[in-house]
Amino acid sequence: GIQVEQSPPDLILQEGANSTLRCNFSDSVNNLQWFHQNPWGQLINLFYIPSGTKQNGRLSATTVATERYSLLYISSSQTTDSGVYFCAVSSGGSNYKLTFGKGTLLTVNP
Amino acid sequence: DTEVTQTPKHLVMGMTNKKSLKCEQHMGHRAMYWYKQKAKKPPELMFVYSYEKLSINESVPSRFSPECPNSSLLNLHLHALQPEDSALYLCASSQETGSVEAQHFGDGTRLSIL
Numbered sequence: 001g002i003q004v005e006q007s008p009p010d011l012i013l014q015e016g017a018n019s020t021l022r023c024n025f026s027d028s029v030n031n032l033q034w035f036h037q038n039p040w041g042q043l044i045n046l047f048y049i050p051s052g053t054k055q056n057g058r059l060s061a062t063t064v065a066t067e068r069y070s071l072l073y074i075s076s077s078q079t080t081d082s083g084v085y086f087c088a089v090s091s092g093g094s095n096y097k098l099t100f101g102k103g104t105l106l107t108v109n110p
Numbered sequence: 111d112t113e114v115t116q117t118p119k120h121l122v123m124g125m126t127n128k129k130s131l132k133c134e135q136h137m138g139h140r141a142m143y144w145y146k147q148k149a150k151k152p153p154e155l156m157f158v159y160s161y162e163k164l165s166i167n168e169s170v171p172s173r174f175s176p177e178c179p180n181s182s183l184l185n186l187h188l189h190a191l192q193p194e195d196s197a198l199y200l201c202a203s204s205q206e207t208g209s210v211e212a213q214h215f216g217d218g219t220r221l222s223i224l
Binding site: 033 | 215
């Protein structure tokens with residue numbers, strides 16, 4: 001099956017700093033989603049981005065499908081950005097099976 | 111994603127109990143999913159329902175029994191669970207399994223088996 005690797009595994013920032021999270025995948029994808037799981041376990045959709053670039057406030061994401069990677073940018077980080085960021089992909093003819101990376105644990109200190 | 115509602119939020123049960131988890135969505139989605147997430151691990155797919163029919167079972171033990179009574183509801187019936195089944199159970203939905211659309215997740219049920 002498709003492999004998904006996220007880096008870095010852990011990241012500690014001071015409030016206000018910027019960061020870039022990376023997701024590499026081993027095959028062509030038809031679905032790529034970025035999620036934020038907060039400390040309470042809620043899995044929040046950030047972006048649906050199988051290709052191209054999207055922005056939502058302080059967050060933006062870029063997927064270069066031909067090179068099999070996606071980047072999530074967080075600018076002016078806040079303590080509420082803390083949690084685990086997951087990249088999840090599906091490949092093949094349908095989107096039913098999302099394969100998740102192991103995640104990046106982000107800690108933003110005040 | 112508060113458009114997918116899961117109840118209860120927390121559940122503690124003994125190994126001999128029977129309980130059910132409930133998931134509801136009103137987005138008109140025709141595909142619904144159950145995932146299991148252990149601590150410090152990513153979610154793992156358990157079941158997929160497409161148009162109210164079970165289409166995928168990822169080799170899940172029979173002590174977990176899914177049910178889709180209608181297009182908006184998805185249940186997960188639990189019986190004779192083991193302590194290792196303690197986890198966060200996430201429900202998700204999407205437009206269809208055959209189309210490429212985002213999956214939307216509920217807030218999960220945190221299950222503890224005594």
